[in-house]
Structures are given as structure tokens and as C-alpha cells.
Amino acid sequence: MSELxxxxxxxxxxxxxxxxxxxxxxxxxxxxxxxxxxxxIGSSHIEKGQKFASQFCPQSxxxxxxxxxxVYNDPNVDIIYIGTPHAFHKWNCLDAIAAGKPILxxxxxxxxxxxxxxxxxxxxxxxxxxxxxxxxxxxxLVHDLQEKIFIDKAIGDVIRICSDFGLKxxxxxxxxxxxxxxxxxxxxxxxxxxxxxxxxxxxxxDHECLPTPEPLKVQAVQTHMHGVEVSTAALLQRASTGQLGxxxxxxxxxxxxxxxxxxxxxxxxxxxxxxxPSAPTSFTIYSEFTRDMDKETISRQSVNTFQYSVVGxxxxxxxxxxxxxxxxxxxxxxxxxxxxxxxVLEIMDEIRRQGGTVYADEL
Numbered sequence: 519m520s521e522l523x524x525x526x527x528x529x530x531x532x533x534x535x536x537x538x539x540x541x542x543x544x545x546x547x548x549x550x551x552x553x554x555x556x557x558x559i560g561s562s563h564i565e566k567g568q569k570f571a572s573q574f575c576p577q578s579x580x581x582x583x584x585x586x587x588x589v590y591n592d593p594n595v596d597i598i599y600i601g602t603p604h605a606f607h608k609w610n611c612l613d614a615i616a617a618g619k620p621i622l623x624x625x626x627x628x629x630x631x632x633x634x635x636x637x638x639x640x641x642x643x644x645x646x647x648x649x650x651x652x653x654x655x656x657x658x659l660v661h662d663l664q665e666k667i668f669i670d671k672a673i674g675d676v677i678r679i680c681s682d683f684g685l686k687x688x689x690x691x692x693x694x695x696x697x698x699x700x701x702x703x704x705x706x707x708x709x710x711x712x713x714x715x716x717x718x719x720x721x722x723x724d725h726e727c728l729p730t731p732e733p734l735k736v737q738a739v740q741t742h743m744h745g746v747e748v749s750t751a752a753l754l755q756r757a758s759t760g761q762l763g764x765x766x767x768x769x770x771x772x773x774x775x776x777x778x779x780x781x782x783x784x785x786x787x788x789x790x791x792x793x794x795p796s797a798p799t800s801f802t803i804y805s806e807f808t809r810d811m812d813k814e815t816i817s818r819q820s821v822n823t824f825q826y827s828v829v830g831x832x833x834x835x836x837x838x839x840x841x842x843x844x845x846x847x848x849x850x851x852x853x854x855x856x857x858x859x860x861x862v863l864e865i866m867d868e869i870r871r872q873g874g875t876v877y878a879d880e881l
Contacts, residue, residue: 521553522550522551522552522553523552523553523841523842523845524552524553524554524555525552525553525554525555525596525597525841525844525845526555526556526557526594526595526596526597527543527554527555527556527557527595527596527597527598527599527837528557528558528559528560528589528590528592528595528597528598528599528619529556529558529559529560529580529589529599529601530560530586530589530598530599530600530601530602530610530614531560531561531562531586531600531601531602532559532561532566532567532569532570533601533602535601535624536570536599536601537570537573537574538831538833539599539601539651539833539837540556540570540574540575541574541830541831542830542831542832542833542834542837543556543833543834543837544556544574544575544577544578545829545830545834547829547834550834550838551838551839551841551842552837552838552841552842552845554834554837554841555578556571556574556575556578556580557580557581557592557594557595557596558580558581558582558583558588558589558592558594558595559571559575559580559581559582559583559589560583560584560585560586560587560588560589561582561583561584562584563584564582564583564584567582567583567584568582570582581594586610586613587613587617590613590614590616590617590619591617595619596620596844597619597620597621597622597647597840597841597844598614598619598620598621598622599621599622599623599624599651599837600614600621600622600623600624601624602624603697603703603704604626604628604629604697604703604704604709605629605697605702605703605704605877605879607623607624607626607627607628607629607633607637608628608629608633608634608636608637610623611623611637611640611641611648612636612637612640614646615637615640615641615644615646615648616640616644618644618646619646620646620647620648620840620844621641621646621647621648621649622648622649622651622836622837622840623648623649623650623651624650624651625650625651625652625653625713626650626704626709626710626713626862626863626866627650627859627863628863629704629709629877629879629880630863630866630867630877630880631860631863631864631867634856634859634860634863635860638856638859638860641849642849645849646849647840647843647844647848647849647850648849648850648856649840649843649850649851649854650851650854650859651833651836651840652713652717652836652854652859653796653832653833653835653836654714654717654718654795654796654798655717655721655836655853655854656835656836656838656839656853656854657798657826657828657832657835658826658835659790659798659799659800659801659824659826660721660798662824663721663788663790663801663824664721664722664725666788666803667722667725667781667783667788668725669725671785672783672785672786672788672803672821673781673782673783673784673785673786673787673788673803674783674784674785674786675759675783675784676722676723676761676781676782676783677760677761677762677782677783677784678761678762678763678764678781678782679718679719679722679723679761679762679763679764679779679780679781679782680763680764680765680779680780680782681714681715681718681719681763681764681765681766681778681779681780681795682715682765682766682767682773682774682795683707683711683712683714683715683766683767683768683773683778683794683795683796684707684711684766684767684768684769684770684771684772684773685707685710685711685768685769685772685773685794686769686770686771686772687769689743689744689746689748689769690744698746698769699744699746701745701746701875701876701877701878702877702878702879704877705746705747706746706747706748706750706769706875707747707748707749707750707767707768707769708740708747708750708767708866708869708870708875709866710767710769711767711768711769711795712750712752712765712766712767712866712869713862713866714767714794714795714796715763715765715766715767715779715795716752716754716763716765716862716865716866717862718763718765718778718779718790718795719754719763719765720763720858720861720862722763722781723756723761723763727852727853727854727855727857727858728857729855729857730857731857731861732756732757732758734754734755734756734763734865735753735754735755735756735757736752736753736754736755736865736868736869736872737752737753737755737872738750738751738752738753738868738869738872738873739751739752739872739873740869740870740872740873740874740875741770742874742875747870747873747875748768748769748770749766749767749768749769749770750765750766750767750768750869750873751765751766752764752765752766752869753765754865773794775793775794776791777789777790777791778790778791778792778793778794778795778798779795779798785805785806786803786804786805786806786821787803787804787806787818788801788802788803788804789801789802789804797828797831797832798826799825799826799827799828800823800824800825800826801823801824802820802821802822802823802824803820803821803822803823804818804819804820804821805818805819805820805821806818839851839853
């Protein structure tokens with residue numbers, strides 16, 4: 519058996535999302551495509567970085583820096599992972615690009631489409647790989663689900679998709695500088711949670727990410743409390759086909775821990791299950807509903823159920839693919855290309871425009 523290619527990561531920020539990502543990077547997996555090495559860690563405080571390294575990289579000794587710039591300039595780092603709050607992504611990416619480092623940046627990639635376009639232009643000019651870490655798109659379940667929808671036509675033509683993501687956050691109990699309380703940091707349910715229901719709709723509208731997809735008609739409302747968006751609901755419609763996406767997100771209550779998306783078609787439906795829309799673990803294909811008017815009953819039959827076991831959380835799928843992209847000389851991800859990141863942000867920009875959510879740097 520040939521040895522796996524290896525890649526050395528520089529980790530930017532030591533918060534929760536970075537800890538999840540790094541914990542998955544170092545997991546031993548029989549299906550691993552790449553050997554991941556945590557080479558260096560950058561933290562706003564070196565003590566936090568050292569604690570992070572000892573907790574999540576106990577089998578190695580990554581360099582720990584008290585600044586992000588030192589990570590960007592570390593000659594032993596092959597690729598940067600950015601796990602800072604949304605509002606800092608643009609500046610973190612531009613700094614890493616200036617240093618010539620490939621980047622995997624957490625979602626939401628930026629506060630708005632304008633900032634994303636600026637980053638991608640800089641990456642193009644520098645000839646540097648960069649991709650949004652939309653881990654949902656990299657999961658094997660999503661690949662198989664799309665084949666059932668678009669290749670096998672298991673439910674006929676898609677009519678509509680429904681997905682909701684709720685995660686309760688007691689905003690007022692959090693520190694004032696929490697990213698969940700500060701609009702300047704991209705606070706709210708949309709960028710954190712709503713991006714996943716939107717992604718489910720786009721996954722079921724198109725088999726592949728198109729360079730110039732048909733614009734969607736958006737109708738949206740939002741609720742604000744204490745100056746922060748706390749609930750979003752939106753309809754996304756493709757005018758040429760009438761296909762409809764029904765999406766919602768909230769930080770006021772936690773959503774269903776079971777079904778995370780429903781895709782309805784002309785010949786049946788698919789229900790996707792999991793803890794939340796970002797982490798699906800199975801899907802079931804159903805035949806069409808049948809109604810017995812005499813018995814006043816509605817019934818349906820399941821055709822097949824597909825289960826997926828995941829070691830850890832599943833962040834390594836996006837890490838494997840980003841590493842292979844870099845090692846093979848690509849500048850963007852074929853799974854999450856720049857055009858798709860911009861598309862999602864433009865949809866969220868329009869939702870915010872209609873809902874009345876404005877970030878500080880947009881004033």
C-alpha cells in the first residue's frame with residue numbers, strides 16, 4: 519500500500535470551531551485520503567494557543583504563535599485554516615493570500631458577497647488556492663443523495679425543499695463581546711445557521727455548482743431582538759421551473775433533532791435525518807403519498823433507507839478535499855467553487871436587505 523500524501527496545516531484561532539476541525543484532522547481513519555499534520559497554531563493569546571495544542575494535538579508538537587501573521591509566514595505551513603468569527607474572515611484571508619498561503623476558510627466565508635468577491639480577486643491575482651469550508655457539501659451522504667435525485671430520478675422532478683435550523687442561544691446571558699451579541703461580528707441566526715438550509719435547497723436544485731446559475735427570486739422576513747437578528751424565514755424560487763425552497767433559522771429555540779430536510783418530487787419524497795442540517799446521518803426515499811377518501815387515511819411506503827456512520831464530526835472530508843486540491847495544483851474547489859460561495863452570500867444579502875439586517879461596515 520502506497521503512503522498517503524501529507525499536508526501541514528496552520529490553524530488560525532483557537533475557538534470552538536477550530537477545536538472541532540483539529541480534533542477531526544488528527545483522527546485515525548481507514549478511509550483517509552491525506553495525512554494531516556497540525557504544523558502551527560495562531561492565537562490572539564499565546565497561552566490559549568499552548569492550551570489548545572496540548573488538548574487537541576497531544577501526539578505532536580505544533581509551533582504556537584501569539585499572532586496570526588507568524589502562522590502565515592511559517593515556511594513549514596502548506597495550507598491555512600481560518601476559524602475566526604465571520605467579520606474577520608475577509609482580513610484574515612487577505613493577509614494569508616499576501617503571504618502566498620492556500621486557505622480553507624470557515625463559513626460563512628464573509629459578511630457579504632462584496633467582501634467575498636474582493637478576497638477571490640486577490641487570490642486570483644496572487645495565484646493562491648482558497649475555498650469556503652462548507653463541510654456539508656463534502657459529506658458522502660450528500661454525494662449519494664444527489665445521485666439519487668439527479669441520476670436515478672428516484673423522486674421524479676424536484677418540486678420543493680424544506681429545511682429549518684434552530685439552535686437556542688440565550689443572547690443576554692452571553693458576554694457583551696460575544697459574536698452572538700455583536701452585529702459587527704455578523705451576529706444572528708442567518709450566517710451561522712440559515713446558510714445550511716439555503717445550501718440544502720441549492721444542492722437539490724442543481725447537481726453541480728454552475729458558473730452562472732439562474733438567479734433565484736427571494737422573499738424573506740426577519741425578527742430582531744436587542745439589535746440582533748434572531749429568526750429568519752425565506753422562500754427561494756427558481757422562476758424557470760417553479761421549484762421552491764422553504765428555509766428558516768432561529769436562535770430562539772432548538773429545531774427538530776430528527777428530520778433536517780425534506781425534498782418532495784413528482785414521484786415521491788426524500789427525508790434527510792440527523793442531529794441538525796449541518797450533520798446529516800441518513801436519508802429515506804418514500805413513494806408518493808396516497809389518500810383513501812373512504813377510510814380518511816393517508817399512507818406512503820419507504821423505498822429505501824441509507825445510513826452513514828461518521829467517525830468524529832466529519833470535518834475531515836472537507837480537509838481531505840482541500841488538501842488534494844492544493845497538492846494537485848488547483849486554485850479553487852470543484853465541490854465549493856468561488857461562484858457558489860458568492861451565490862449563497864448574494865442570497866443572504868437579499869434576505870438581510872428585505873429583513874432589515876445591516877452590518878456595521880455596510881453603513
